[in-house]
């Protein structure tokens with residue numbers, strides 16, 4: 087997984103909890119890479135999972151909530167650093183519909199070694215069905231990103247989520 | 263105790279900061295390492311690309327050289343082929359002319375009906391063979407780049423008239439009508455090569471005649487969108503052809519299909535020659551055709567406006583009229599005597615033919631500068647004889663002047679159409695004869 091995700095995560099932990107918490111969860115997780123993350127590096131996504139679990143243990147906040155929160159947060163970061171993806175996009179559902187063919191398609195050009203999920207999208211008026219496929223089990227992250235996207239555009243989104251199978255999760259996103 | 267606690271807390275804090283510092287330093291070093299790694303990878307890719315480019319360049323050079331060598335070889339082979347063909351054709355043509363001449367002489371001796379037929383066949387086949395060889399010779403000359411076009415000012419109307427006169431007879435015999443259309447914007451005098459234009463027209467018209475059983479064969483001249491370029495259309499209501507036949511039409515040694523050769527004869531070179539000639543003349547040739555409906559051959563050629571020269575373009579340089587080889591064609595003995603005498607006054611000793619048939623035979627044997635042609639004669643009249651003479655492949659084009667009893671406009675028209683150059687009305691007056699000759703031989 088791209089180092090950018092790790093540095094953003096640790097920055098969020100520092101902002102929402104404390105710098106000490108960053109030290110602690112790195113100590114707890116004891117990552118193979120040593121924990122000195124840089125945004126241009128690439129690390130095993132399991133290290134991120136371990137740190138999230140450590141954070142959950144220390145804060146008593148469930149892992150899914152933490153991952154979702156991170157998703158919400160990181161979307162804001164993306165929106166700032168990838169402004170070109172937002173040009174001419176009117177609302178959240180339109181942006182989300184283009185995740186596979188436009189956004190991640192550009193991302194893979196910038197980071198050829200990125201491991202991206204696959205989304206099947208179907209837009210029907212104010213409703214967007216997105217089926218997430220990935221063996222990294224980051225559906226919570228996806229949900230957080232979707233929520234972050236709604237906030238960014240100022241759209242009120244409801245998300246209905248159900249597991250299709252081990253590797254796939256269906257999100258029905260509705261704009262109210 | 264309290265102091266000890268404080269020291270412990272401070273040590274702990276210090277350890278924490280130290281660790282954080284170490285982590286940040288490690289992160290920076292890691293980032294720098296990654297950057298160096300990327301720079302190195304980039305450098306290596308650049309080297310690879312440069313090598314690839316230079317290899318590619320070498321490869322391209324090598325291929326280019328190979329191709330240049332192959333091209334040279336191919337060109338040399340083509341040249342050798344063309345030269346061989348040209349020499350061969352020339353070698354064949356010389357004895358063939360002998361055969362033709364002998365056949366003609368034999369034809370003029372006393373022969374039985376059967377012998378006459380044999381000799382006539384001999385003549386016809388020899389003529390066909392000669393035509394084929396001429397085609398091959400022309401074509402190989404063009405292919406070898408040895409054909410040079412003339413660039414003189416000539417009378418396009420006259421040329422077209424002469425060509426059509428030749429085909430008029432053939433059209434009549436086949437029951438076809440021959441239409442000629444001259445757009446008024448087409449200039450009369452143009453600069454170019456009249457011999458080659460005539461060759462193209464003859465070729466297309468004889469094809470049109472050959473492949474048309476009934477209806478019309480037409481010739482139209484019109485201006486083009488480009489200035490100084492003319493478009494000619496030769497059309498017919500004949501058998502036509504399909505797409506497949508059209509596509510190979512202008513290639514050498516190809517006819518619509520092999521069976522065409524059997525049915526209609528020909529070398530399959532005629533159109534290839536036309537194609538090369540139009541290219542040489544700064545134009546192109548193409549065809550529109552539909553099976554059973556007919557064909558339309560179009561060609562364009564550069565035709566800048568020429569200077570009008572009175573009657574004839576070629577200014578002959580002769581010292582005196584005595585040098586002229588003149589043939590007088592006249593059936594009436596008295597008229598013949600008169601004309602001979604008048605010519606003698608101009609120092610001209612004319613050869614005599616008593617009718618058109620004899621005139622044609624004599625022109626085949628000897629090259630005349632000038633033919634004075636009576637119109638009405640037994641066996642063959644003057645118009646027909648003129649058409650025959652104009653259809654011959656003569657090295658020198660004789661001037662033909664009609665001797666006509668009635669100087670009606672229509673008559674004059676017919677003379678010119680048949681390929682005559684001028685006319686003198688009968689009875690012949692010395693002054694008029696002198697003036698007319700002076701126009702041609704100033």
Ligand code: HEM
Nearest residue numbers: 087088164168171193200201202203220222224228231232
């Ligand atoms: C400007 C918008 C976005 C950018 C620049 C972006 C970029 C990225 C990047 C760089 C990764 C990391 C890949 C790796 O480390 O190998 C990633 C992963 C991911 N992205 Fe996005 N993304 C964007 C929007 C979204 C949105 C709106 C969603 C959700 C619908 C989404 C869902 C995910 C998920 C779930 C992953 C984790 C990998 C996985 O599950 O296999 N992304 N994205």
